[in-house]
Amino acid sequence: MLDAQPYFPGRAPIDAYGNGGFRFADMSHRGSLLIVPSGVYAWDVADFDALIANPRAPSLARFLDELKPPAFVLLGTGIEHRMPPKPMADLFMAAGIALEPMATGAAARTYNVLLAEGRTFGAALIAVD
Template structure:
C-alpha cells in the first residue's frame, strides 16, 4: 500500500538554520510570524532578550487557535505575566526552540489548524 501526504494549502516552513528560515522555499533572515492562514511578516524582536510584554499583546490579537513560540537556539520561557493577553483571549501558547517550533508548525498547519508560529532567529 502506498501512502501519500494530503496536500495542504497552508504555507510551509521548508527549511531553517542559524540566521534564516525558509517559508515556501523563500529564505528570510529576520524573526518571523508565519500563519497557516497566510500571515507572513517580520516580527520585531530578533533575540529572546529583545522581547517585551507588548510582543505578546501583538500575538494575542492575531486571531489564532494556538501560537507556537520559537525562542531561538534553546528553549526559554517568557515571564508568565506577559502571557496574560493570550490567556484572556483563550489562545494557547507552546514554547520550544525555533527548530522544534518550525517542525511543530508544519504538523499543525498540515492538519488544517489555525496556527501561528512566532519565530526568533537567535
C-alpha cells in the same frame, strides 16, 4: 516593526531554518517571523532577550486579532526552550489563546505538522544561527 503587508500571503511549510532566518515558499527570509492565517510577517525580535524587554509588543496583537479560541501560538524561543515572560503569557491567557513555547527548531517542525493537519494556530519564531 511589523510590516503592513505580509511578507508572504497565506502560510507555507518551512523548508529550512538557521543562519539567522528561514526558507519557505522558494524564498529566503533573514530574521524572525510571525505566522498567522493571513500570512507570514517579518518580526523585529532578534533574540529572546528582546522579547523579554517588550513582552506586550504591538506585533503580538496580530495573533489576538486573527486567532479566536480555541487556538494556540507556537513560540520558537531560539536555540533553547525558554518560558515566555509573564506579561506575554498573561496577554494570551486573557484572550483564551494557548501559548506553546519551545526551541525554534522544534517549533518549526511542529509548525509543519500542524499546517499539514489544517489546524488553526499561529507561530512566532525567533531566528537562530
